[in-house]
Amino acid sequence: GQQLNQSPQSMFIQEGEDVSMNCTSSSIFNTWLWYKQEPGEGPVLLIALYKAGELTSNGRLTAQFGITRKDSFLNISASIPSDVGIYFCAGQLLSDSWGKFQFGAGTQVVVTP
């Protein structure tokens, strides 16, 4: 079953605003990934995090691996129309075999001009 809680479920923002979303769990993860999915396509990896406390940026995107290893957040700064899509977190549980990832339910981002 779903072990990751991703929030918010959706966001409607104006161009130029910052966006923040997060994933939390009661379980410990050893890897956190953030993906973006656009309609009719598969998810595309944005950022990968491998160590507790790690803070990584990719352009206007910043993600952090929580110190407790039970959460992660993704920030998008100065949003633009092409940021529209569904953002998913994914994590690999410490207890799972490698290769197996749990996914959050997604955060739908809509950017208005």
Added chain:
Amino acid sequence: GAGVSQSPSNKVTEKGKDVELRCDPISGHTALYWYRQSLGQGLEFLIYFQGNSAPDKSGLPSDRFSAERTGGSVSTLTIQRTQQEDSAVYLCASSASGSTDTQYFGPGTRLTVL
């Protein structure tokens, strides 16, 4: 091709029929993954392959679901006696060697069971 390809892109079938979904991973990638995505939901892990073997089949929803991979390349996901709740997008991904390597996703197969 350069990316992961899946076929068919869309499949409509009648309840009770069997379906086969195909995935062509990126050339040279040893790890291959199958996920299911229901409308408005996140991805549900089904199974992954390392080479031709499947170390973890725990995500397969029922014994109607099976998958195989031959020659360390193409994989087929088979759903027998399809049910309406099987309707979803089935996504395939591959990675160079598994573990924490980046997974590259295909565009998915949208399955509709009437």
